[in-house]
Amino acid sequence: MSGYKRKSERKLVFTEDILREVREKIERGQSKRSVAESLNIPESTLRKRLKAGTIPRSLGRFYNIFTRELDESLAEHCRHLDVRFYGLTKRELGRMAYDLAEKNNLDHRFNKEKKTASKKWVENFARRHQLSLRQPEKTSLARAAGFNRVQVQRFYDNLREVITKYGFVGRQIYNMDETGLQTVPNKLPRVYAQKGKKTVGKIVSAERGQTVTAVCCMSASGSYVAPAFIFPRKRQKPELMDGAPDDSLQLVSDSGYMNSDLFVTWLQHFVKMAKPSKNDPALIILDNHSSHLSLSAIELARENGIVLLSLPPHTSHRMQSLDTGFFGPLKKAYATACDNWQVSNIGRAITQFQVARIFCTAYMKVASIES
Structure with missing residues (x-):
């Protein structure tokens, strides 16, 4: 970026509108001198513009290329x-x-x-023109096409219908979503290094990390349901939950991601934490992943007074409150907590057994009304 600072206060003031106004006044019989005085323009400048029939394009040798x-x-x-x-x-x-x-x-x-x-x-x-160079987010064709007025309006029509029918208030409306936690965070905090140094490194656990899925849920009034962790393994181990937030749920799957059976288990966890009933129902807003649509889950929800409202396909990046306002700060706090753990435990690697404890540090910092 150039460091040049303009020293002169001169600017172009003779516009097409002024030239048109000058011609109209002269046609009505006014003298050029009186017109120049009324418009606060030097008479020599006015005569020069009338003779040329144009307005100035620049103050010197530089000029605007485009109109x-x-x-x-x-x-x-x-x-x-x-x-x-x-x-x-x-x-x-x-x-x-x-x-x-x-x-x-x-x-x-x-x-x-x-x-x-x-x-x-x-x-x-x-x-x-108030344009800035920004780093874009990767947006798939499905997301770009799915987020449209028709789909969004349909969701809000459904939301209005269930709120009117059941009379939901803030404490009864929940958002639920999953996010991936890496044993090696994708982004590291910035560090100070010698100016001019070409490569700046930071110790991490491995070249590539494992992914543990965290299931978070919060209400519109600011209350949180204890999170659940889905570990990519065959069997559960109590040690995996050391240091996890109180009442957290441990789940396992081959892939480490949500499936239909695990979602039913999570719904049971939600019922235990939020205590919904047919007399005091709850609304859960979630994405339309196939794992959320099983018959077992729908039956369990009906039995316990839970209304499931799905977001339109490929719109959670804009319409899911957890995605837009919670997971961003959570991931940043998690990356910082991973870095602090790595510094405090020199020579040790972050594995699945440390994820819950590190996540708890970040979660307690972000999951509060004050934040």
Whole structure:
């Protein structure tokens, strides 16, 4: 980014609207001197503009390549592509600006060999139109297509219907979702290192870690159901839950992910913690994964006064409250807790047996009304 700071306060004030107004007043019989005084414009400038029939494009040898309309249309095109998940990179924006100038036969200073605008021009263009260079999230085609007005409206229609029918209040409305916990976190906290050093390392347990699934559930009033852990193994071991949050549930599966049988077990855990009944029902909002749709789960929910409301397919990244407001801070706190454990236990690796204890540190920090 250039460190240049503009020293002059001069700016272009003679616009097409002013030129049009000057011509109209002169046609009505006003003198050029009186028009210049009324508009606070030097008379020599006014005469010069009337003789040339144009307005100034610049204050010196530099000038705007695009008209205001073309400049704004290019910015609007950038926003349009971003909304549709096809945002432009810095290089693509530079090439598009070059193509636009060439197509309109404009006099420009862009690089004709590389056929692109300069880095400085792109940065100034972005600054003018409040555009910033952001790191995008990977969004699958299914998610991009699934999150649409029809699907979202259908969900809220269903939500309104069940709230009206059962009279749910905040303490009875729960969000439930799963997230993966890695024994080797994907992101590490930043550390201080010598300036100019090319590679900065940080000790982790292994090159690739194991994934343990954590099942979290919270109500709209801020109360939490004790989490459940799904370990990728055949048999349960009490040691896996050492240091876990109180009343946490241990589950195991071959893959380490939720399945229909485990979801039934989790529902029983929910009934034990939240104590819903037909006289005091509860609403659980969850994604439409096949493991949540078994007949056993639906029957158990009906028997205990639980209403299951599914989010539309491929929309949980925007509509699931746990995804949008809870798992992000939780993952960050978990990565920090993993790093602290690694520093305190030099030479030891994080395995499945440490995940629950480390998760508890992060969970207790994030799962609070204050946070």
